[in-house]
Amino acid sequence: MAKGRVEIYTEACKSCRYCIITCPKKVLGTTEAVNSKGYQYAVPLHPEDCIGCAMCAQICPDAAITVYREAK
Amino acid sequence: MMEKVYSRPSGIFEGAVTGFCPGCLHSSVSKIVCEALDELNMVDNACYIQGVGCGGLVVTYFDIDTVSAPHGRACAVASSFKRCSPETLVFTYQGDGDLAAIGLAETMSAANRGENFTVIFVNNGIYGMTGGQLAPTTLLGTKTTTTPYGRDIREHGAPLHMCEILNQLEAPAYIARVTCADVPNVRKAKEAVKKAFRCQIEGKGFSFVEFVSNCPTNWGMSPAESLDYIHNTVLKEFPLGEFRAK
Ligand SMILES: Cc1ncc(C[n+]2csc(CCOP(=O)(O)OP(=O)(O)O)c2C)c(N)n1
Ligand code: SF4
Ligand SMILES: [Mg+2]
Numbered sequence: 001m002a003k004g005r006v007e008i009y010t011e012a013c014k015s016c017r018y019c020i021i022t023c024p025k026k027v028l029g030t031t032e033a034v035n036s037k038g039y040q041y042a043v044p045l046h047p048e049d050c051i052g053c054a055m056c057a058q059i060c061p062d063a064a065i066t067v068y069r070e071a072k
Numbered sequence: 073m074m075e076k077v078y079s080r081p082s083g084i085f086e087g088a089v090t091g092f093c094p095g096c097l098h099s100s101v102s103k104i105v106c107e108a109l110d111e112l113n114m115v116d117n118a119c120y121i122q123g124v125g126c127g128g129l130v131v132t133y134f135d136i137d138t139v140s141a142p143h144g145r146a147c148a149v150a151s152s153f154k155r156c157s158p159e160t161l162v163f164t165y166q167g168d169g170d171l172a173a174i175g176l177a178e179t180m181s182a183a184n185r186g187e188n189f190t191v192i193f194v195n196n197g198i199y200g201m202t203g204g205q206l207a208p209t210t211l212l213g214t215k216t217t218t219t220p221y222g223r224d225i226r227e228h229g230a231p232l233h234m235c236e237i238l239n240q241l242e243a244p245a246y247i248a249r250v251t252c253a254d255v256p257n258v259r260k261a262k263e264a265v266k267k268a269f270r271c272q273i274e275g276k277g278f279s280f281v282e283f284v285s286n287c288p289t290n291w292g293m294s295p296a297e298s299l300d301y302i303h304n305t306v307l308k309e310f311p312l313g314e315f316r317a318k
Contacts (some may be wrong), residue, residue: 022254
């Protein structure tokens with residue numbers, strides 16, 4: 001089971017892709033899906049690999065990512 | 073059981089989306105400022121003075137009291153606001169055109185008087201809002217709409233280094249240059265903003281945090297390319313670090 005989970009506030013995503021290049025586990029990517037402004041928002045393509053490190057959320061300029069991690 | 077380890081800080085309007093372009097680090101700076109205020113429990117006791125430029129777009133994002141200053145005059149407005157309301161945490165939010173060109177006199181004078189407020193200075197090396205004109209901080213050789221052949225030292229002078237210039241003054245309490253171009257630096261940047269705010273809370277005087285930022289739109293780069301450009305080129309001209317911490 002995944003150690004972490006990310007939730008994306010898709011309306012705030014502008015497809016800058018910083019989270020995609022930053023995630024050490026390559027969890028995130030984009031699909032054809034777009035938000036109301038037409039941006040291809042980030043989605044967890046490989047949620048099972050998420051370790052809950054929150055690096056995607058820290059680099060996200062638009063505060064669009066919430067991160068959960070398995071409690072120790 | 074999963075626990076929440078990262079979410080939006082308070083100080084941002086419910087559900088708000090910044091008006092900045094995709095990948096613009098103005099968004100990161102505004103997020104970090106809210107995180108710092110939130111962690112110091114000062115969101116409801118803060119007031120920011122808006123400069124003129126893209127930075128003004130924070131007005132639809134920051135759920136914080138604000139006064140908007142005429143172009144370049146934020147440090148003068150902040151000086152008087154803080155003197156009249158010393159219990160409020162006061163900070164300016166200014167671009168490089170605003171702070172280092174039209175507002176240079178106000179910035180230097182407020183710093184020299186040691187006014188007890190904090191400056192958040194977003195240096196993206198260009199006038200973003202007005203379409204990419206030369207700023208005092210533009211790198212030599214850079215083509216802008218007003219320097220189509222590139223910035224030339226004999227015609228336009230060399231880039232202004234605000235931290236280094238302010239560090240010549242007696243009064244300032246805290247001076248640092250940071251960036252949000254990668255995760256370790258995002259963390260350091262937040263610590264620098266918190267230190268600057270703490271300086272003010274402790275009444276030590278003028279504090280200044282310069283963010284080496286980007287403008288993918290007017291730099292003509294993708295967001296990822298603009299981060300590489302910061303790392304490979306801009307940081308050589310504008311080295312990061314804490315210049316002073318009283
Ligand atoms: C007195 C006055 N002169 C000129 C302008 C036009 N103007 C608006 S924003 C700006 C420059 C903004 O550049 P900067 O401070 O670097 O902000 P950025 O958009 O790059 O974040 C200028 C010259 C103005 N609004 N008021
Ligand atoms: S024009 Fe430049 S500085 Fe202004 S929001 Fe867009 S990327 Fe940011
Ligand atoms: Mg600028």
